[in-house]
Amino acid sequence: MTARLMQGDEACAEGAIAAGCRFFAGYPITPATDIAEVLARRLPQVGGKFIQMEDEIASMAAIIGASVGGAKAMTATSGPGFSLMQENIGYACMAEIPCVVVNVQRTGPSTGLPTSPSQGDVMQARWGTHGDHPIIVLSPFSVREAFDLTVRAFNMAEKYRTPVILLMDEMIGHMREKVELPPPETIEVVERVITSVPPEWYKAYENTPSDVPPMISFGQGYRYHITGLFHDERGFPTQRLDEIDPWIARVFRKIERNLRDILIYETDQVEDAEVVVIAYGATARSARHAVRLAREQGLRVGFLRLSTIWPFPERIVAEVAERIHRVIVPEMNLGQLALEVERVVGRRKVIRVGKANGEMIAPREILDAIGRG
Amino acid sequence: MSERYEVRLAGKGGQGMILAGIILAEAAILDGKNVTQTQSYGPEARGGASRSEVVISDGEIDYPKVTQADVLLCMSQEACDRYCHDLKEHGLLIADSVHVERTPDNLAVEVPLTRWAEETTGRQITASVVALGFLVGLTGLVSRQAMEAAVKARAPKGTAEINLKALAVGFEQAERLLSSRRGR
Amino acid sequence: MVVKKQERESLVHERYLRHQKKFPHVWCAGCGIGIVMGAIVRAVDAVGLSNDEVAMISGIGCSGRMPVYVDFNTMHTTHGRALAFATGLKMVRPEMKVIVVMGDGDALAIGGNHFIHAARRNIGLTAIIINNNVYGMTGGQYSPTTPTHAYATTAPYGNIEQPFPICQLAEAAGAAFVARSTVYHARELSRFITQAIQKEGFSVVEAVSYCHTTYGRINKLGSAVEMMRRLKENGVSQRAFERLPEEERADKIVRGVFVDRDIPEYTQLYDQIIARAQQAVAA
Incomplete structure (x- = not known):
C-alpha cells in the first residue's frame, strides 16, 4: 500500500473496517464526527450498517444490541457524548458485550473548547460508569497508531468479551499525517469465541478455564438471558453471594491474566x-x-x-x-x-x-x- | 534532529486555508517527504479565524505543530497581527495585500494574491491556490510537479483546470519577484 | 387430531415460558403484567413463530422483568433504552421478530426520545407499552401518563402535569401500526399484538393496565379486582366511544386499531443503501 495523507479519525474508521466492524451507531459531535462520516460511506460498501441515533445514549445502546446480534460494533464520540454513554458502558461491562467506544477528547468540562485537544477524560474512561469493573483503554499517538489501536481494540473486545475504549484526542483525530497502512492480509483479526456445546448445555456466563465464556449471538437457537443485574452462569438475575462473587472475580481475572497481551x-x-x-x-x-x-x-x-x-x-x-x-x-x-x-x-x-x-x-x-x- | 520546515497558513474560514494545507502536505508526500498537517478553527464555518499548519521533514516528525514558522502566509489582517511574532528570524512572511493593510516587517512580501486570482480565474476562492504557487515558487519547498498533481487530485470536480491556472500564476509571480531581486 | 382449546392453551405456556426455571415471578398478585405476557406469547403462537426467531427486549421497571420468564432470546436493558438496544439488534438481525416491552415511565419519560425516533425511523420493532399510570417498582411516583389531579408519592398535593396520549404520540411520530386495549380485554389485546408483530415497520400496542399496589392505594381505587372492573367498564371501542355524549367520555379508555399504514421499513431501506453503496464501488 502506498503512503498517503490521512486524518486520525479516518484512520480509526478504516481500522474499524479492517478489524471487521460491521455496525456503527453514533451522534454528531466535534471532533469525532469525521469517524461517523467515513463509516456512513464505508460500512454499506462492505455490507455493514451505519445508523445515526437520536443521542449518544442510544448510540451506545444500539452497538450493544448489534453486538448481541453478532456484529462487531463501534461508536465514536467526544466528552459530552462520552458522559452520556457511561451508563450503557457499564451495562456492556456487566453483560460482557464486546464493543469499541471511541472518545476523541476535546477540552472540557461541559461544552468546553469543542475544537481543541484534551486528555481530560483519562479518569472518566476508567471510572466513568458506576460500580467496580475492569476496563481496557488504549490511546494512540499518531495517525498510523489510530489505525493499529482500533484494530487491537476490536481484537481485545472480542477476545475478552468486554467494551474497549479508544481514547483519542482532537489533535490525533483531526491531524493529517503521512501514513502507510498495512496490507490487509498482514493484519491480525480476532473473532469472538463461539460456543461449541448444544443449546441445552450452554451457559452464557460460565466459569470457563479461560475466564472468557464463549458467546453466541441471538437468533442462533441458544435462547439465553442478558441483563444488567448481577446474574448467574445462565444469565438470570441473582442476589446470591456465591454467584455474585465468582462473577466479579472472573471478570477481573480475565483482564489481569492477559496483561501481556493487553499492555x-x-x-x-x-x-x-x-x-x-x-x-x-x-x-x-x-x-x-x-x-x-x-x-x-x-x-x-x-x-x-x-x-x-x-x-x-x-x-x-x-x-x-x-x-x-x-x-x-x-x-x-x-x-x-x-x-x-x-x-x-x-x-x-x-x-x-x-x-x-x-x-x-x-x-x-x-x-x-x-x-x- | 533532522531538518523541520514549518509552514503556517492563516486567514479566515472560507478562504481555503485548511484545504491549502492539505494540498501542500500531499505534494510533500509525492516528493517522498514526511509531513503533518494540523489546523485550528472556530465554530463558524465561514468568517472566523482559520489556520492550517504543515510541518515537512525528511525525518520523523514528532511535534506536529509549528514552533517557529519558516513561512507564514497571511490572508487576513487578524492573522497577520496574531502570528507574525512566531515567525522564525529571516522567515518568510507573505501577506495578501488585498486583505492585509499593515505588516510588522518591512521584509514582508506583500502581494495582491486575491486580485491575481480574480484576474486569472474570476474566482476569489482560488486565491489560496495562487498563494500556494507563490509560496512554493519562492521557497522551492516541494517540486512544482508534485504541487500540480496534488492540486489536480484535491480540486473539486470540474475545477482542476482553473485551479491549475491559479497555481501557475502563483509560480509565475514568484519567478518574476525572484528574477527582479536577482536583477537588483 | 383436534387439540382442545384448553390443551392448546397449556401447550402455548409449555412452549414459550421458561416455566421450569424462574417462576414464581416478581409481580404482585393481581398485577396486569402477567396478562400482557400471556397476550404476547399467544400472539407469537398465533403468528406461528418459533422461539428462536423472537427476541424480547425490556427496559427497567416491573415490565423490565418480563424477559426472564419467556423462552425467547431475551435482554433486560437499562432504563428507557430498550428501543435503542433493540434498534441495534434489529439492524444486524432483520429476520428476527423483536418485541420491546416497556412501562409508561420507561417508554415515555426517560425513553421518550428513543420512542419517537424509533417511530420516526419506522424500524421493524413491536413496542408494547404497559401503561399503569405510575412508577410501580420504585413505589408510586407520578409518571408521564399519570392523570392530572391524581395523587402519587411525588405528587402528594395532586399531579399538575398533563398525561401523554401514547397512541397519538406514536401516530404523529410516524409509527406504521398503533393500537390500544386493556388487560381486561385480554383476547383483543392478544389480537392487536398479533397484528403488530405481523406488521412490517414500527408497531405500537398500548396495553392499559393498573397498579393496585401503589397507584390504586394512593388514589383509593380499591383492589386489583376493583381496578380491573374499572377497565372493563371504561374500556370502550372506538365506535362506542364516538356514540357517547361528550359528558360521558372523560374517563373512557378507547380501544382499537388507530393506525395501520404501509410505510417503507427501515432495515429494508437500509438494504437498498447497501446495494447503492456497493454499486458505487463496483462502478
Whole structure:
C-alpha cells in the first residue's frame, strides 16, 4: 500500500473496517464526527450498517444490541457524548458485550473548547460508569497508531468479551499525517469465541478455564438471558453471594491474566536514563520531541510511551523508574495519569506538566521540566 | 534532529486555508517527504479565524505543530497581527495585500494574491491556490510537479483546470519577484 | 387430531415460558403484567413463530422483568433504552421478530426520545407499552401518563402535569401500526399484538393496565379486582366511544386499531443503501 495523507479519525474508521466492524451507531459531535462520516460511506460498501441515533445514549445502546446480534460494533464520540454513554458502558461491562467506544477528547468540562485537544477524560474512561469493573483503554499517538489501536481494540473486545475504549484526542483525530497502512492480509483479526456445546448445555456466563465464556449471538437457537443485574452462569438475575462473587472475580481475572497481551507500550533510551518522560496520546509527540532535544544537549533522558493506559501498566512504569531520580508526566489535563505514576514510583520525584486550556503541550515546556532539578 | 520546515497558513474560514494545507502536505508526500498537517478553527464555518499548519521533514516528525514558522502566509489582517511574532528570524512572511493593510516587517512580501486570482480565474476562492504557487515558487519547498498533481487530485470536480491556472500564476509571480531581486 | 382449546392453551405456556426455571415471578398478585405476557406469547403462537426467531427486549421497571420468564432470546436493558438496544439488534438481525416491552415511565419519560425516533425511523420493532399510570417498582411516583389531579408519592398535593396520549404520540411520530386495549380485554389485546408483530415497520400496542399496589392505594381505587372492573367498564371501542355524549367520555379508555399504514421499513431501506453503496464501488 502506498503512503498517503490521512486524518486520525479516518484512520480509526478504516481500522474499524479492517478489524471487521460491521455496525456503527453514533451522534454528531466535534471532533469525532469525521469517524461517523467515513463509516456512513464505508460500512454499506462492505455490507455493514451505519445508523445515526437520536443521542449518544442510544448510540451506545444500539452497538450493544448489534453486538448481541453478532456484529462487531463501534461508536465514536467526544466528552459530552462520552458522559452520556457511561451508563450503557457499564451495562456492556456487566453483560460482557464486546464493543469499541471511541472518545476523541476535546477540552472540557461541559461544552468546553469543542475544537481543541484534551486528555481530560483519562479518569472518566476508567471510572466513568458506576460500580467496580475492569476496563481496557488504549490511546494512540499518531495517525498510523489510530489505525493499529482500533484494530487491537476490536481484537481485545472480542477476545475478552468486554467494551474497549479508544481514547483519542482532537489533535490525533483531526491531524493529517503521512501514513502507510498495512496490507490487509498482514493484519491480525480476532473473532469472538463461539460456543461449541448444544443449546441445552450452554451457559452464557460460565466459569470457563479461560475466564472468557464463549458467546453466541441471538437468533442462533441458544435462547439465553442478558441483563444488567448481577446474574448467574445462565444469565438470570441473582442476589446470591456465591454467584455474585465468582462473577466479579472472573471478570477481573480475565483482564489481569492477559496483561501481556493487553499492555502496549514503547520504551526509548531508558537504559542509561536519569530522567524518564512518560506520555501517551498527542502529548507523546511533544514528549518525544523534547527527549530528542534533551539528548542533543547531552542530557540522559529516557522515554516511555504508553498505548494502553488502563489497566495502568504499573510494572513497566515501576521498572523504568527504579534506576532514576525523576519522572516527568506531561498530559493535557492537570494530572490524571500522573496520579497513577505517583502511586507506582514510590519516593521518586514526579513532575507533572499539565495543561487544560486547549493548547497542546509544547516540547519546550517538557524540556524545561527535564532541565529543572 | 533532522531538518523541520514549518509552514503556517492563516486567514479566515472560507478562504481555503485548511484545504491549502492539505494540498501542500500531499505534494510533500509525492516528493517522498514526511509531513503533518494540523489546523485550528472556530465554530463558524465561514468568517472566523482559520489556520492550517504543515510541518515537512525528511525525518520523523514528532511535534506536529509549528514552533517557529519558516513561512507564514497571511490572508487576513487578524492573522497577520496574531502570528507574525512566531515567525522564525529571516522567515518568510507573505501577506495578501488585498486583505492585509499593515505588516510588522518591512521584509514582508506583500502581494495582491486575491486580485491575481480574480484576474486569472474570476474566482476569489482560488486565491489560496495562487498563494500556494507563490509560496512554493519562492521557497522551492516541494517540486512544482508534485504541487500540480496534488492540486489536480484535491480540486473539486470540474475545477482542476482553473485551479491549475491559479497555481501557475502563483509560480509565475514568484519567478518574476525572484528574477527582479536577482536583477537588483 | 383436534387439540382442545384448553390443551392448546397449556401447550402455548409449555412452549414459550421458561416455566421450569424462574417462576414464581416478581409481580404482585393481581398485577396486569402477567396478562400482557400471556397476550404476547399467544400472539407469537398465533403468528406461528418459533422461539428462536423472537427476541424480547425490556427496559427497567416491573415490565423490565418480563424477559426472564419467556423462552425467547431475551435482554433486560437499562432504563428507557430498550428501543435503542433493540434498534441495534434489529439492524444486524432483520429476520428476527423483536418485541420491546416497556412501562409508561420507561417508554415515555426517560425513553421518550428513543420512542419517537424509533417511530420516526419506522424500524421493524413491536413496542408494547404497559401503561399503569405510575412508577410501580420504585413505589408510586407520578409518571408521564399519570392523570392530572391524581395523587402519587411525588405528587402528594395532586399531579399538575398533563398525561401523554401514547397512541397519538406514536401516530404523529410516524409509527406504521398503533393500537390500544386493556388487560381486561385480554383476547383483543392478544389480537392487536398479533397484528403488530405481523406488521412490517414500527408497531405500537398500548396495553392499559393498573397498579393496585401503589397507584390504586394512593388514589383509593380499591383492589386489583376493583381496578380491573374499572377497565372493563371504561374500556370502550372506538365506535362506542364516538356514540357517547361528550359528558360521558372523560374517563373512557378507547380501544382499537388507530393506525395501520404501509410505510417503507427501515432495515429494508437500509438494504437498498447497501446495494447503492456497493454499486458505487463496483462502478
